[in-house]
Every structure is written in C-alpha cells, then in structure tokens.
Amino acid sequence: xxxxxxxxxxxxxxxxxxxxxxxxxxxxxxxxxxxxxxxxxxxxxxxxxxxxxxxxxxxxxxxxxxxxxxxxxxxxxxxxxxxxxxxxxxxxxxxxxxxxxxxxxxxxxxxxxxxxxxxxxxxxxxxxxxxxxxxxxxxxxxxxxxxxxxxxxxxxxxxxxxxxxxxxxxxxxxxxxxxxxxxxxxxxxxxxxxxxxxxxxxxxxxxxxxxxxxxxxxxxxxxxxxxxxxxxxxxxxxxxxxxxxxxxxxxxxxxxxxxxxxxxxxxxxxxxxxxxxxxxxxxxxxxxxxxxxxxxxxxxxxxxxxxxxxxxxxxxxxxxxxxxxxxxxxxxxxxxxxxxxxxxxxxxxxxxxxxxxxxxxxxxxxxxxxxxxxxxxxxxxxxxxxxxxxxxxxxxxxxxxxxxxxxxxxxxxxxxxxxxxxxxxxx
Amino acid sequence: xxxxxxxxxxxxxxxxxxxxxxxxxxxxxxxxxxxxxxxxxxxxxxxxxxxxxxxxxxxxxxxxxxxxxxxxxxxxxxxxxxxxxxxxxxxxxxxxxxxxxxxxxxxxxxxxxxxxxxxxxxxxxxxxxxxxxxxxxxxxxxxxxxxxxxxxxxxxxxxxxxxxxxxxxxxxxxxxxxxxxxxxxxxxxxxxx
Numbered sequence: 001x002x003x004x005x006x007x008x009x010x011x012x013x014x015x016x017x018x019x020x021x022x023x024x025x026x027x028x029x030x031x032x033x034x035x036x037x038x039x040x041x042x043x044x045x046x047x048x049x050x051x052x053x054x055x056x057x058x059x060x061x062x063x064x065x066x067x068x069x070x071x072x073x074x075x076x077x078x079x080x081x082x083x084x085x086x087x088x089x090x091x092x093x094x095x096x097x098x099x100x101x102x103x104x105x106x107x108x109x110x111x112x113x114x115x116x117x118x119x120x121x122x123x124x125x126x127x128x129x130x131x132x133x134x135x136x137x138x139x140x141x142x143x144x145x146x147x148x149x150x151x152x153x154x155x156x157x158x159x160x161x162x163x164x165x166x167x168x169x170x171x172x173x174x175x176x177x178x179x180x181x182x183x184x185x186x187x188x189x190x191x192x193x194x195x196x197x198x199x200x201x202x203x204x205x206x207x208x209x210x211x212x213x214x215x216x217x218x219x220x221x222x223x224x225x226x227x228x229x230x231x232x233x234x235x236x237x238x239x240x241x242x243x244x245x246x247x248x249x250x251x252x253x254x255x256x257x258x259x260x261x262x263x264x265x266x267x268x269x270x271x272x273x274x275x276x277x278x279x280x281x282x283x284x285x286x287x288x289x290x291x292x293x294x295x296x297x298x299x300x301x302x303x304x305x306x307x308x309x310x311x312x313x314x315x316x317x318x319x320x321x322x323x324x325x326x327x328x329x330x331x332x333x334x335x336x337x338x339x340x341x342x343x344x345x346x347x348x349x350x351x352x353x354x355x356x357x358x359x360x361x362x363x364x365x366x367x368x369x370x371x372x373x374x375x376x377x378x379x380x381x382x383x384x385x386x387x388x389x390x391x392x393x394x395x396x397x398x399x400x401x402x403x404x405x406x407x408x409x410x411x412x413x414x415x416x417x418x419x420x421x422x423x424x425x426x427x
Numbered sequence: 428x429x430x431x432x433x434x435x436x437x438x439x440x441x442x443x444x445x446x447x448x449x450x451x452x453x454x455x456x457x458x459x460x461x462x463x464x465x466x467x468x469x470x471x472x473x474x475x476x477x478x479x480x481x482x483x484x485x486x487x488x489x490x491x492x493x494x495x496x497x498x499x500x501x502x503x504x505x506x507x508x509x510x511x512x513x514x515x516x517x518x519x520x521x522x523x524x525x526x527x528x529x530x531x532x533x534x535x536x537x538x539x540x541x542x543x544x545x546x547x548x549x550x551x552x553x554x555x556x557x558x559x560x561x562x563x564x565x566x567x568x569x570x571x572x573x574x575x576x577x578x579x580x581x582x583x584x585x586x587x588x589x590x591x592x593x594x595x596x597x598x599x600x601x602x603x604x605x606x607x608x609x610x611x612x613x614x615x616x617x618x619x620x
Contacts, residue, residue: 003604003607003608004600004603004604006607007603007604007606007607008603010603010606010607010610011588011603011606014581015587015588027611028479029610029611029614029615030607030610030611030614031478032478032479032614033478033610033611033613033614033617034478034582034610035474035475035478035480036474036475036476036478036563036613036614036617036618037563037578037582037583037613038582039469039470039471039474039475040470042469042470042474042478042480042483043480044466045465045466045469045483045484045487046484047461047465047469047484047487047488049454049457049458049461051488052457052461052488052491052492052495053454053457053492054492055488055489055492055493056492056495056496057492057496058496059452059495059496059497059498059499060449060450060451060452060495060498060499061452061454061457061495061496062496
C-alpha cells in the first residue's frame with residue numbers, strides 16, 4: 001500500500017465520527033500519534049466495572065464481589081471440604097485397622113495361648129486318672145449291665161419257692177442226683193487248691209473291685225497247673241436247667257475251656273436271648289437263654305448249679321412248665337451257694353475283672369505320659385498300684401515292669417530299676 | 428470536552444458521599460465513580476502517555492482497582508478524587524512502560540513527565556491540560572516545522588484538510604501525505620522526555 005493510500009485512509013478516519021475504529025491500512029504509530037494529540041478521537045475504553053472488580057485483590061470490594069463468584073467459590077470450598085472429608089475418613093479407617101492389628105490381634109493371640117492346654121492339663125494328675133478310670137469302670141460296668149439283663153428280683157425268691165413249693169417242676173431223678181452233685185467238683189477242688197495258693201496281690205486301691213467272688217488264682221503264672229489239671233482231667237460237662245417263661249426250650253451250652261491262665265467258659269444259646277461269655281482270666285462265665293427274660297448261668301466258681309453229665313458237651317435248658325416263670329437252680333455246695341446269692345453282684349464283679357485289662361492299657365499309657373513328663377514318683381506309684389491288676393496278662397504286666405523300671409531310673413534308683421527290668425524280661 | 432463536563436457536574440460534597448459509599452464497599456458507588464472519571468482518566472492521563480489502546484484500557488482498569496483497594500486510606504479535603512486517580516494512572520503507565528521493551532525511550536520520557544507533573548493536591552484540571560499541552564509542544568518542537576505546523580492545523584486547531592492545504596500552500600493530496608508523515612514523526616518524539 002502506497003503512502004497516498006495510507007494518507008487518504010487516515011484523512012477519511014479523521015473526518016469520520018468521533019470514536020470510530022481506525023482503519024487497518026493506517027499504521028499503529030500514526031494512530032497512536034493521533035491519540036496522543038487528540039485523545040478524544042480514540043474510542044471509548046472497553047472497560048467495565050466487572051473488569052475492575054476482577055482486578056481488586058483487597059479492600060471493601062474484595063469481600064463484596066458478585067454473588068456468582070461467591071457461589072462458585074463456595075462450591076469450590078465444598079469440593080475441597082469433601083475431599084478433606086475423604087482424606088480424613090481414609091485416615092480414620094486406616095487408624096481403626098491399625099488399632100485392630102495392634103490391640104485386638106495380640107489379645108486374640110493371648111487368648112489362643114491361654115486356651116492351649118498345657119502339659120499339666122494334657123496329662124491329668126494321678127488322682128484325675130484314677131477318677132477317670134473309675135468313671136470308665138462305672139461306664140463300662142453300666143454298659144455291661146445294660147447288655148446283661150439280670151434276672152428280676154423275684155428270681156431268687158422264686159428259686160427258693162420253686163425249691164420249696166413247686167417241687168413238681170424238677171424231675172425227681174434230678175433231685176435225687178443232687179447229693180451226687182453236691183460232691184466237691186473238680187472246679188471246687190481247683191478252688192480249694194487255689195485257696196491254698198498264695199493270696200492274690202493286693203488289689204488296686206482306686207478300684208473297688210471285690211476279688212473275693214472272682215477267682216484270680218488261675219491268672220497267676222504259677223497257678224494254672226494247680227488249677228487246670230483237675231478240671232481238664234475230668235472234662236466235666238455242665239448242664240443247667242433254665243425255665244423259660246415263654247416255654248421255649250433253649251439250649252444253653254457251656255464248654256469249659258481251660259486255657260493257660262484259667263478257666264474259659266463259652267456259652268451259647270439257641271433261644272435267641274443267650275449270650276456267651278468268655279473269660280480268659282479264670283473268671284466265671286455266664287450264659288443265658290431266654291426270649292423275654294434272660295436267665296443266667298454261672299460257671300462253677302460262680303455258684304450256679306452244675307450237673308455233671310458225661311458225654312454231653314452242652315448245657316441244656318428245659319422249660320418244664322410254661323406257667324413257671326422262674327428258674328430253678330440246683331446248688332452244689334454251701335460255698336457256691338454263698339457265692340450265688342447275689343448274682344448281680346457277681347456279674348458285676350466279673351465285668352469289673354474283665355474290664356481291668358482294658359483299663360490297664362489306659363493306665364499304662366498314662367504312666368508313659370507321666371514318665372515322659374518326668375513325673376517319676378507318680379508313675380512309680382501308678383505302676384506299683386496297678387501291677388496287681390495286670391497279673392493275668394503277661395504283656396500288660398511286662399509293660400508295667402518296664403514303665404516301673406523307667407520311673408525308678410528317673411528317680412535314680414538304678415538297682416531297683418534293673419530288678420524291675422529283669423522282671424519284665426522274665427515275662 | 429464532555430469528560431470535563433461530567434467531572435464538573437459532581438461537587439466535592441457529592442464526591443465525599445461517593446467516597447463514603449466506596450469505603451463501605453458499595454458497588455453502585457464504584458460504577459458511579461467510574462462513569463464520572465473513567466473515560467476522562469483514560470483520555471487525558473493514560474492515552475496521551477500511552478496511546479496504545481489495549482495497554483491504555485488495561486491501565487485504566489488497574490487504576491480503578493488499585494484505587495478501590497486503597498480507598499480507605501483516601502482522605503478527601505478540598506480536592507477532587509480525580510487527581511488522586513490521575514496520579515495512580517500515571518504511575519501505572521510508567522509501570523507499563525517498564526514492562527514493555529518496545530519503547531524504552533517512552534518509558535524514560537514518562538518518568539520525566541511523572542516527575543515534573545504537579546503533585547496530587549496542587550494539580551487541577553487546568554494544570555492537567557497545560558501539562559499535556561506542554562508535552563505535545565515539546566515534541567512538536569523536536570520534529571520538522573512543516574510536520575509540526577500540519578499537526579497543529581489539523582489536530583490541535585481542528586481545521587479541515589482544505590484549509591490546512593491552503594495555509595500550507597499545497598494541494599489537499601499533498602497535505603494528506605504530509606500529515607501522515609508528520610504523525611509518524613511526532614510518535615517517534617512523543618513523549619518528549
């Protein structure tokens with residue numbers, strides 16, 4: 001653009017109305033010179049109050065800006081507040097979690113530690129063992145008694161009554177045979193022989209086991225030869241007459257089996273209610289046959305009637321009269337009669353003696369635990385106390401000797417420990 | 428000029444009331460004072476020293492903003508608030524010159540102008556015109572006399588281009604070119620100090 005054109009545009013802008021926008025062709029320097037000489041020719045300033053307020057940073061107008069700005073600032077403030085709340089909330093959660101980790105978890109650990117059984121809790125003291133054994137004995141006894149349904153209480157009077165008032169229920173021949181039966185049987189002989197033997201060791205004080213009604217003599221190592229010889233030589237056949245309530249005839253069989261350690265008597269019944277009982281320790285066996293009411297027999301030393309019938313391997317029960325409910329027992333001798341007065345007690349004694357083997361294993365395990373935890377005195381006391389209960393079982397007795405030897409070794413009684421070990425080796 | 432009439436329309440008592448409202452943060456008082464003195468400050472104090480429109484407008488807004496921030500310190504006696512606003516505008520104009528590197532010469536001259544300018548309470552509207560005219564005459568004296576005569580005839584005396592051409596003995600076309608070159612020369616010398 002030539003200078004003529006620029007000058008012409010300037011003249012036209014100057015002759016125009018005041019405050020109009022200068023033409024683009026005119027150089028800014030020319031426009032600025034015109035504004036310096038004629039400020040009135042410049043357009044009005046494009047400034048309003050809001051622009052001024054935007055530039056105000058302090059003073060009375062700084063706190064009195066328009067409401068929109070205030071609202072916007074408040075919104076920003078609220079957002080910041082929410083953000084702060086989130087931050088504080090997160091910090092609070094973190095603090096709570098830390099408290100849980102610091103306080104609660106250690107408390108739980110402590111509780112877990114306190115709840116863990118100690119050795120003393122795991123291993124009951126001897127008294128507790130004795131109590132537990134007594135309870136076990138009682139429980140086993142109850143179970144045994146539950147299985148073994150004793151005769152009704154009127155049985156004994158009925159027996160007597162049958163002997164007194166109902167002689168017809170028994171065959172005359174049988175009654176005539178009573179005197180022969182009343183002769184001392186080989187079993188009785190064995191009992192008498194056992195009476196001559198050394199008395200059995202002292203029973204364990206913690207078990208109220210009445211060994212008087214149970215012949216433990218055969219269980220001693222030296223006893224079997226003296227006891228079993230007469231029995232085995234005669235091969236006595238026992239026959240028991242059982243009067244069945246229902247009239248059914250049941251066979252109650254008992255086959256004497258003289259093992260190493262004593263008399264074993266196995267019974268079986270065909271009447272459906274019988275059970276056989278085998279005693280390895282010379283304890284009297286019980287057999288019964290009945291549909292509704294069990295009747296029980298007992299081996300020789302238990303005092304039940306026995307009739308020797310050669311060539312017969314079973315004991316027979318006969319129902320003589322369906323109306324007669326009781327069982328007639330023919331007693332052999334006074335001694336056996338005295339032992340059979342309370343059959344419940346006798347069966348209980350038998351159960352007790354039989355359970356002692358099982359309990360002894362528990363006791364031996366407890367003794368092992370006592371020795372493991374260096375409670376040698378208690379272990380020694382337990383072995384010595386329970387050893388008489390194990391005389392019928394060489395294995396258990398051997399274990400008891402070994403445990404006693406260990407207990408004595410722990411107590412420093414080496415000579416006695418060696419002696420106990422020798423006793424164990426003998427077995 | 429119209430700005431002068433607006434300014435003269437407000438008495439000192441009215442200005443005292445207006446200042447009292449400004450001290451209370453009254454936005455309407457701010458709008459009133461800007462309506463009365465804004466354009467005058469722009470055209471008489473800012474634009475003659477800073478003829479760049481965009482910069483002059485920014486200085487104008489900043490002038491009133493700074494005045495409102497310090498309004499509680501202002502004590503009106505017997506002088507108008509215009510001179511207080513004008514002093515603020517001139518100072519801001521000098522600051523603007525410092526910020527721009529485009530024309531350091533202008534910045535230096537603006538400082539001189541601010542130094543020689545009458546201080547607040549002693550200045551009035553007439554002295555402001557005299558001050559500005561002195562600056563213009565000083566600059567005109569620094570350029571070609573024919574350029575200065577053309578500027579005086581056309582922009583200060585406000586004659587039309589035909590009369591100006593006749594007085595200078597040139598054609599109207601030549602006067603237009605002469606005026607164009609005179610304005611550029613004047614801009615180079617203005618402000619003179």
